Amino acid sequence: xxxxxxxxxxxxxxxxxxxxxxxxxxxxxxxxxxxxxxxxxxxxxxxxxxxxxxxxxxxxxxxxxxxxxxxxxxxxxxxxxxxxxxxxxxxxxxxxxxxxxxxxxxxxxxxxxxxxxxxxxxxxxx
Numbered sequence: 001x002x003x004x005x006x007x008x009x010x011x012x013x014x015x016x017x018x019x020x021x022x023x024x025x026x027x028x029x030x031x032x033x034x035x036x037x038x039x040x041x042x043x044x045x046x047x048x049x050x051x052x053x054x055x056x057x058x059x060x061x062x063x064x065x066x067x068x069x070x071x072x073x074x075x076x077x078x079x080x081x082x083x084x085x086x087x088x089x090x091x092x093x094x095x096x097x098x099x100x101x102x103x104x105x106x107x108x109x110x111x112x113x114x115x116x117x118x119x120x121x122x123x124x125x126x
Contacts, residue, residue, distance in 0.1 A: 005029060005062075007036045011043040018043055018052045019123075024061040033071035040075070044082060051084045052108075053123045057116070058090040076105030084108040087119035 005026030012019040020043065022036075044050050064072060083106040088099045090112060099112035113119035 023057040028068040030067040080106040
């Protein structure tokens with residue numbers, strides 16, 4: 001089990017269009033979600049109907065502790081209707097399964113990719 005963990009977030013915003021790039025590393029904790037949630041709130045602040053596309057790099061992601069798993073569900077329930085597309089770039093079969101489960105919590109499309117360029121080009125499609 002890795003002791004290095006966290007979520008890195010970069011946001012690009014152009015009017016109602018928001019692009020978020022996240023990288024999850026190690027086993028995420030409640031503290032990781034306490035840091036990331038306000039950043040997501042800030043990125044969406046003042047946009048009535050945002051169109052949010054997300055690129056999640058999960059190649060170094062190992063999972064969640066129990067509290068963080070609950071935080072992840074709450075995040076999906078809170079912001080899920082705002083997400084247009086979520087591309088999950090990963091390298092483990094369980095991540096593909098989680099992308100299908102994650103699609104239950106968002107109104108947009110969630111897809112799993114093993115190629116980062118395919119993921120980004122899918123996000124950029126009109």
